[in-house]
Amino acid sequence: xxxxxxxxxxxxxxxxxxxxxxxxxxxxxxxxxxxxxxxxxxxxxxxxxxxxxxxxxxxxxxxxxxxxxxxxxxxxxxxxxxxxxxxxxxxxxxxxxxxxxxxxxxxxxxxxxxxxxxxxxxxxxxxxxxxxxxxxxxxxxxxxxxxxxxxxxxxxxxxxxxxxxxxxxxxxxxxxxxxxxxxxxxxxxxxxxxxxxxxx
Numbered sequence: 140x141x142x143x144x145x146x147x148x149x150x151x152x153x154x155x156x157x158x159x160x161x162x163x164x165x166x167x168x169x170x171x172x173x174x175x176x177x178x179x180x181x182x183x184x185x186x187x188x189x190x191x192x193x194x195x196x197x198x199x200x201x202x203x204x205x206x207x208x209x210x211x212x213x214x215x216x217x218x219x220x221x222x223x224x225x226x227x228x229x230x231x232x233x234x235x236x237x238x239x240x241x242x243x244x245x246x247x248x249x250x251x252x253x254x255x256x257x258x259x260x261x262x263x264x265x266x267x268x269x270x271x272x273x274x275x276x277x278x279x280x281x282x283x284x285x286x287x288x289x290x291x292x293x294x295x296x297x298x299x300x301x302x303x304x305x306x307x308x309x310x311x312x313x314x315x316x317x318x319x320x321x322x323x324x325x326x327x328x329x330x331x332x333x334x335x336x337x338x339x
Contacts, residue, residue: 142204145180153179153306160314163313165318190204253286278321
């Protein structure tokens with residue numbers, strides 16, 4: 140059994156929305172029929188703590204994954220991801236954890252949306268200004284500040300929806316964007332889905 144402990148989804152309805160968003164994203168990425176279980180943990184530290192507890196209790200047939208935002212530029216390679224969170228968050232790598240147990244979305248999940256701007260335009264509709272979004276093909280290099288600022292500016296004049304709100308919009312968008320476009324723009328997303336396909 141594969142279980143992913145995800146940063147995101149405040150207590151209540153947002154946890155269900157988070158689980159559903161990731162479920163749809165993974166289904167469209169080619170995992171339909173052999174899906175991982177997604178646990179929406181809320182805060183970043185809660186996700187880490189829940190992951191550590193699950194890893195300690197895991198059976199030989201279980202594989203648990205921690206999926207979080209990197210929150211800052213990742214200066215290590217994909218085989219040194221625990222070093223990044225040790226330096227940034229003071230998180231220790233559990234004894235049983237390998238590099239493939241930890242995965243990043245990017246500085247924040249909204250970076251994935253930048254890989255499918257066509258869907259963002261369709262989602263927000265009339266008044267959405269794609270030109271206000273960060274113009275950076277390597278979505279992992281887009282800062283969290285630039286992502287939120289770009290989304291705010293791009294949705295400022297939307298006619299049928301309010302401006303971008305993380306709680307009201309993020310997981311609905313996640314459920315609809317094209318995972319294959321994300322994989323093309325994000326080596327960390329490609330790494331995540333490759334490991335999941337191997338485990339499942």
